[in-house]
Amino acid sequence: MVTKEEYPTLLEGLIGELRRGALGLAVLSQLGQPEYGYSLKQQLAAQGMDIPEGTLYPLLRRLEAQGLLESEWRVVDEARPRRYYRISPQGRQALGDLTHEWQVISAALNSLLTGGTK
Amino acid sequence: MKETLIDRYVQAVGRRLPAKTRGDVQLELRTALLDAAETRGLNPAAEHDQPGIIALLKEYGPPEGMAASYGSGNALIHPQVMPAYRRVLTISGAIITLIHLVGLMLVIRNTGFDFTVGDVIGNYIKVLLMSFGxxxxVFAVIDRTLPDLQIKEPEWDPATLPALLPAADRLDYADTIAELITQIAMVGVFSSLPWDITLPSGPSWALIHDVLTRLTGLLPWFIALSAVDVLIQALKLFQGRWTRLTRWATVLQSLGSVFLLGYASGVIIRILQPGPWDDRVFASIAWTMIVIIVITLGTAANQVRRLLVPKPTPEEALGLPKVGGQ
Structure with missing residues (x-):
């Protein structure tokens, strides 16, 4: 049993777990056009999905290693080369499948939450 | 270009990443931080913007955490417990080294240089490896069995990030410790000379006796040069890097060694030349000394070259890869 003081930390952890599974889907959904990390972060934040840098950049690397993203370096400003990511054909397929799965889960959860406790 | 806290942060994260991905991750992270600073209207090099840069880096979190998020999760010691692991290793290594140095000095003082010195050095390496293992x-077990273990670290302050350390100034710890132990042993050997050797009689042996007598007169210089080298290696370990001071000291110590070796070989050859030895003996002595002198001069020249090379830019010091035709 957590104390009143410990509850905020517990809640933070639970929210983190809830969001974690959806981050990959959120990222894939925004990379139809090439984006670099910081612009993607801002784009996601503007739509209510703020992802900390320590989570976003490693996630981009992981998705790329899994073949769901492709990346390339572009040099506009020599002091600041940027790595642009975009969804790969395999990523597009995964995005479709994950979107479908998300809608199934979302509908089920909505039904459970609005139905109240029996 | 002046190094900034952002460069230091990128370096601190990079130090905790595998070499294979380090450059790439560092480059991307640095660009992201520069973008974030620009969005907030901060100039990373401006003194008055440092509080803003510190706040930005605090949002990114300690370098250990940032590096950990890039990890595969397969590391033996994970970055979260790495600082505590390193601290325990450093403290135990220092205690073991101190105890063995004191032991070595006592052995040399009480028994002179004999095989016991070798035992002390052998035991030192054995104990060091055992404690490391x-x-x-212990840390690998703690890491796996107590996943919620919170090791209380003081609150992270980006202002305390260490300055950029170019690859050329990084210490090869194994090499430095090996040189320190060798030079301590040399001081022990030189201090216990001259050994009580009874030479056979005869004109040739008289010349050998003369050589030994002259070389014994040079012993304080050999001891002084080895002692200086011990101090240089200890200072390098204490500072954790090469500095201008240790580079200049190495140059001077190397030049001193070259002069002394040249002088000693001249003395040996001059005294022995009237003797019955073949010219090939002297040629061998001369060539051996020339090889040692050339190697020592090479060491000195390398340090002078490092001293003359201009200070690297932050990008060079971080070892960032060149991408996209930069």
């Missing part, structure tokens, strides 16, 4: 196993 035991500490690593």
């Amino acid at each position: 035991v500490i690593t196993i």
Whole structure:
């Protein structure tokens, strides 16, 4: 049993777990056009999905290693080369499948939450 | 270009990443931080913007955490417990080294240089390896069995990030410690000379006796040069890097060694030349000394070259890869 003081930390952890599974889907959904990390972060934040840098950049690397993203370096400003990511054909397929799965889960959860406790 | 806290942060994260991905991750992270600073209207090099840069880096979190998020999760010691692991290793290594140095000095003082010195050095290496193994196993077990263990670290302050350390100034610890132990042993050997050797009689042996007598007169210089080298290696370990001071000291110590070796070989050859030895003996002595002198001069020249090379830019010091035709 957590104390009143410990509850905020517990809640933070639970929210983190809830969001974690959806981050990959959120990222894939925004990379139809090439984006670099910081612009993607801002784009996601503007739509209510703020992802900390320590989570976003490693996630981009992981998705790329899994073949769901492709990346390339572009040099506009020599002091600041940027790595642009975009969804790969395999990523597009995964995005479709994950979107479908998300809608199934979302509908089920909505039904459970609005139905109240029996 | 002046190095900034952002460069230091990128370096601190990079130090904790595998070499294979380090450059790439560092480059991307640095660009992201520069973008974030620009969005907030901060100039990373401006003194008055440092509080803003510190706040930005605090949002990114300690370098250990940032590096950990890039990890595969397969590391033996994970970055979260790495600082505590390193601290315990450093403290135990320092205690073991101190105890053995004191032991070595006592052995040399009480018994002179004999095989016991070799035992002390052998035991030092054995104990060091054993403690390293035991500490690593203990931390690996703690890391896996107590995942919620919170090691209380003081609140992270980006202002305390260490300055950029170019690759050329990084220490090869194994090499430095090996040189330190060798030079301590040399001081022990030179201090216990001249050994009580009874030479056979005869004109040739009289010349050998003369050589030994002259070389014994040079012993204080050999001891002084080895002692200076011990101090240089200890200072390098204490500072954790090469500095201008240790580079200049190495140059001077190397030049001193070259002069002394040249002088000693001249003395040996001059005294022995009237003797019955073949010219090939002197040629061998001369060539051996020339090789040693050339190697020593090479060491000095390398340090002078490092001293003359201009200070690298932050990008060079971080070892960032060149991408996209930069």
